Amino acid sequence: MCGIVGYTGKRPAQGILIQGLTRLEYRGYDSAGIAVQEDDSLAVIHRKGKVASLEHTLSHFDFQGTCGIGHTRWATHGKPSEANAHPHTSCGGHIAVVHNGIIENFAELREELEGLGHVFTSETDTEVVAHLLEEAYQGDLVAALRDACSRIVGAYGLAAICDMEPGVIAVTRKDSPIVIGQGEDGAYVASDMIAMIDATRDVVILGDGEYARMTASGIEYTDEAGRAIEPRITHVDWDLDLAEKGGYPDFMLKEIHEQPRVVRGLSFRYRWMSPMTARRGQYRTPFFAEKRPPLYCIAADTGSFCFLILLFCSVVMKILLSLHLRFLRPTPKSFRSHFPPFLRSYFYLWVGQQARRVPQARFLTAKIRFDSLRTAFCRG
Numbered sequence: 001m002c003g004i005v006g007y008t009g010k011r012p013a014q015g016i017l018i019q020g021l022t023r024l025e026y027r028g029y030d031s032a033g034i035a036v037q038e039d040d041s042l043a044v045i046h047r048k049g050k051v052a053s054l055e056h057t058l059s060h061f062d063f064q065g066t067c068g069i070g071h072t073r074w075a076t077h078g079k080p081s082e083a084n085a086h087p088h089t090s091c092g093g094h095i096a097v098v099h100n101g102i103i104e105n106f107a108e109l110r111e112e113l114e115g116l117g118h119v120f121t122s123e124t125d126t127e128v129v130a131h132l133l134e135e136a137y138q139g140d141l142v143a144a145l146r147d148a149c150s151r152i153v154g155a156y157g158l159a160a161i162c163d164m165e166p167g168v169i170a171v172t173r174k175d176s177p178i179v180i181g182q183g184e185d186g187a188y189v190a191s192d193m194i195a196m197i198d199a200t201r202d203v204v205i206l207g208d209g210e211y212a213r214m215t216a217s218g219i220e221y222t223d224e225a226g227r228a229i230e231p232r233i234t235h236v237d238w239d240l241d242l243a244e245k246g247g248y249p250d251f252m253l254k255e256i257h258e259q260p261r262v263v264r265g266l267s268f269r270y271r272w273m274s275p276m277t278a279r280r281g282q283y284r285t286p287f288f289a290e291k292r293p294p295l296y297c298i299a300a301d302t303g304s305f306c307f308l309i310l311l312f313c314s315v316v317m318k319i320l321l322s323l324h325l326r327f328l329r330p331t332p333k334s335f336r337s338h339f340p341p342f343l344r345s346y347f348y349l350w351v352g353q354q355a356r357r358v359p360q361a362r363f364l365t366a367k368i369r370f371d372s373l374r375t376a377f378c379r380g
């Protein structure tokens, strides 16, 4: 689950969104994009790779719209590519949405929406939300979001804009963090408050099933039934350094607290992969235990203890895992000498204590054109 940012106010959104996305880069991601309300329509730009490459592309446009959303993606459904990068749009391009998390029932929803004539342009689970919003939209984006979310099973932080409601961002969440803040020049939303720390220290941590309608002049909060709710404002006294650590005294504690979310995401990827379904880029068939792909666990030194715990848990919980443990550092040298050729049908799990190993491992897998959907990276 990666990064969401959004802004609606008096200033052009483009620079604010890029600054927010840059602040979220520490989480790791494979592509980035923004959607801005520009005159009467939505301008949507996404790029595979770094925020800097998105920024470079945007320098040719220089949008002046003052309402927009942005995203850094960590692919769960569909390979990292420009087409799969968020924001995703409805058929007519009138609605754009960014999403953190996983929509578990997206395959059924996609089938249903395709049956209704919707045309999909990506392999992501997220795109179903854009089309659900299009189906439900009757002049009120938050109401449409509420309607769409009543159909969704899974975890999500969602922010959406539409060209028929200038200056409005609709936001909700379930099991994926969203914070909202009112700055002097407008309203901000992000998946991590570090993205808005320069604008405000008074934030609302949106609760599961709560909705926000953000405009330049104010933010309205409602519950699942559409009833107004009083926001709980949290004053955050952090400086940038403390904010980067999520308020924890050090990165280690922050990452320990992130573990449940990381493990949930990893186990979802593993459960939904089978050689057959992944090859076709489809995820329709949850596979049976005996068809699970071999799980290659790669770590060195202390990191490898994680796998001993994994092995222990799989025995105690009687989960059938085809585990292969490899104790090596993900460096080009150890790869060449120790590692079997990568196979697309295997799932590779890397654990590194040092954050710098993660880009290294990504680089190695990218270099051999390995589908990064089939790899998972954890720090901690």
Ligand code: GLU
Binding pocket: 001, 002, 003, 072, 073, 074, 075, 076, 077, 078, 084, 099, 100, 101, 102, 103, 124, 125, 126
């Ligand atoms: N499941 C979505 C995707 O694969 C969102 C991933 C994320 O949280 O970045 O596009």
